[in-house]
Amino acid sequence: MNFNFTEEQLMIQQAARDFAQRELIKDVIERDEKAEYPTQHVKTMAELGFLGMLVDPRWDGGGMDTVSYVLAMEEISKVDASCSVIMSVNNSLVCYGLEAFGNDVQREKYLKPLARGEKIGAFLLSEPEAGSDATRQHTLAEDKGDYYLVNGTKNWITNGNTAGTYLVIAQTHPEKGHKGINCLIVDRNSEGISVGPHENKMGMRSSDTHSVMFTDVKVPKENRIGEDGFGFKFAMKTLEGGRIGIAAQALGIASGALERAVQYAKERKAFGTVIANHQAIAFKLADMAVKVENARNLCLKAAWLKDQHLPYGVASSYAKYYAAEIAMEVTTQAVQIHGGYGYVKEYHVERLMREAKLTQIYEGTSEIQQIVISRDLLKD
Amino acid sequence: MKILVCMSNVPDTTTKVRFTDGNTRLDAAGIQWIINPWDELALTRALELKDAGAISAVEVINVGPALTEATLRKALAIGADKAWRIDAETADGYQVAQLLAQWLKDQAFDILLAGVESSDYNSSGVGIMLAALAGIPSVSNVSGLSIEGGQVILKREIEGGQQQLKAHGPFLAVVQKGIALEPRIPSMRGIMTARTKPLEVVPAHPVAARTAYQAFSLPQPKGSCRMVDPEQPDELFRLLHEEARVI
Incomplete structure (x- = not known):
């Protein structure tokens, strides 16, 4: 067993600590109070490479290991969990999902800007009536030949309004239960998407949490991650x-x-x-x-x-x-x-x-x- | 134009300082080492000038044992192009300056930067001694460095005001607060690429130290603040008279 961190891991920990203690601390109380999104801090996190730190450099990420990620997350969360949840969702849900299971075309088009932090990602799984029980997806992604037609509502979506890229979990074959579910990459600006008001939360008030509604949103077939039914x-x-x-x-x-x-x-x-x-x-x-x-x-x-x-x-x-x-x-x-x-x-x-x-x-x-x-x- | 930043490796500024060997030596156990804050600001300014296209390269150098390579690699992660380490355990600033001066004979830098002092021993001597030993002019108290149309402009802090001067390289500037606003935080990409940048270790010529530390001592701990009720001025006078004995 080796409990020593590498020099690089220590440098990442220190970089995260410096960023949190120097920058985030300045306005963390005020942002929490006003439920204000940390636009400038997210920009800085992108420049420092925290938003795509786990992604392979081939896809414009930092190529860091998960241990480094834990060290950085701890330091940032000590000061501001709103910023760290933005970082966590982008890194370990959206970027990871695309990198591990997407194809090269999807990685090139969607993962790269997310890894650079130019775009923020959101992971749309929870629904008004499907939280922990993720098998019961009411959001539909009907197979229309060369595209999916998406209808439904997603709840409690971190980065719901600021995200440029959504990973949407939706049901294509209701008769197959959770084996009929797909994950689709959806551009935030697609026609038919509307975002609900900012949730007035108890904590992490500076991160933007929203409902997202889909009404006849057309998603190209090539935006499905993996085989048909791989979504769950x-x-x-x-x-x-x-x-x-x-x-x-x-x-x-x-x-x-x-x-x-x-x-x-x-x-x-x-x-x-x-x-x-x-x-x-x-x-x-x-x-x-x-x-x-x-x-x-x-x-x-x-x-x-x-x-x-x-x-x-x-x-x-x-x-x-x-x-x-x-x-x-x-x-x-x-x-x-x-x-x-x-x-x-x-x-x-x-x-x-x-x-x-x-x-x-x-x-x-x-x-x-x-x-x-x-x-x-x-x-x- | 090339800049060399002389870097000292110092204990983190929040370190609890302890001594060993009969109070003649710093107890290095458990210490986290950092770039001397003034040198880090010098490096920050040098990198700002490089980003602006005013200079072509920034290199850093340190005199010290292998453990100082961590801070040299941090300098590379922040953006320095190359790092040098003169492999020596030194006992005083003269030794450091002499080793740097000998190495400098075969090098060509236009501007040398050194922080006004190191935050550990505060000797404030290496920069000036290095310039003297290397036979190049030096400028002290520098709080601003800019390059406009190839012309180096320095700002110096002087009694009651500031002085601006033009300088021609090679020269050494001893820099202080104001040279840059805040040190840079290395980016993930910077930390990754630091691995691929050169860090050259140079064997040291034998140079004897001119001084030796006799003993260190820690200052008395600061007394705590006493609050006195504004309604009881007599109590304040009594404390000032009887306890503080200032009136």
Whole structure:
């Protein structure tokens, strides 16, 4: 076992830390409050190469490994999970899906601008009545010979309005159930697409989450990813990788809260000494630190497995489940350590707590991760 | 036109400094090394000039053991074209300047940049000594460097104002705050291409140090701030008189 990072991995971690601590921190509270999209920061993330960091340089990406990606995600999420979710969706769902399962024509046309960050991608799976149960897709992609005719509504779409390229999961053969589902690459500007209002969310308010409605949208046949009926498998395979991104995001939210709690505990005085000297606080910090370290190790293990081309689906569920759960616990304790100050916005930890909640819900709820883990455990 | 940036490898500025060997040596255990912040700003300015097409190449050099190659590669990732490392453990600034001057004899740079000091030992000597030993002029307190129509223009901070001057290479500028706004963050592409850029290791000639550190000591920890109720000015006077003993 080698727990040392390479020089390049450390450089990427530092670059992400510098970007987050220098740039994102400046307006993170204000953007959260106003639910304002981080246009300039996304541009900078594109220039620095964070938006396509996992993509092969052949397709204009950074060619970084998944371990580097976890390190970068953690640093950015410590400060701003809205920016890190934009990065995660673009990298591990959209770019990864196209790179792993698209053909060269699709990669050339759609992956390259996404990897360069010139365009942002969105992954359209959830529907008003199909969240965790992704087999029940109501959105239809009717086969019309040389094109698909898409009708339906997608919900909770990260980058829903800003994305230039959508990966849309839709049902082509309802009689075949989940084996009739396809994934289509859809240009955001296609006729018949309308985007709902910005969702007024509890946390990650600076990322744009929307419903997207499709009314008789024509999608060329060549925009289907893989064989006819490959869509459900595509979604599940892609989400396996996506889970590492969100696990690392939850890790970053937790470790950001821990750092702030440690700093505050060393400054704040009560009963004649800094509160870090009170065992009630010190032991809380110890528990938080162990949880963060465990989450980090699970994230890195899943990333390492992916980099070694070994099966990582279950490992990514372990990481996502645990990191999301402890992110909620650690951020809640960070607020507790801050007392009244933790409940106001200037101290960041209340925002981290609101952000943590989402990591238990999206890209597979904690309960879905429990299903994946227990099924693996109990299989014959 | 070619620029050489002299880089020092220093502990991260948030490092908790500890000493070893009877307080004569920095305890390097667990230290994260970075490019000296003033040198990093010098590099940033050099790269800005290269991006603007005003110069053709930026190279960086460091005198140090192999562990300093990480910061040299960071310089390459940020955009330097080539890195050099003179392979030596040095004990003082004179040794560093002498090694650099000997190496410089076979090189041709138009502008040499050195940060005003290193953030670890703060000796502020290498830049000026290097210029003297290499027999080239130097300009101190440089806070601005631009090239217009092939003409180098320097801005210097002087007592109560600024001075602007034209310079002809080769010369060395000791640069300080203001030379660039913020250091650059390397891009993923930059980090990838750093692997393919040259990092040349040069054996060092024997040069003796002229000074040796006798001992280091840490400053007293800063006292904490005491808050006094504005309604109780007598208490403030009592504290200033009896505890701080300033009145």
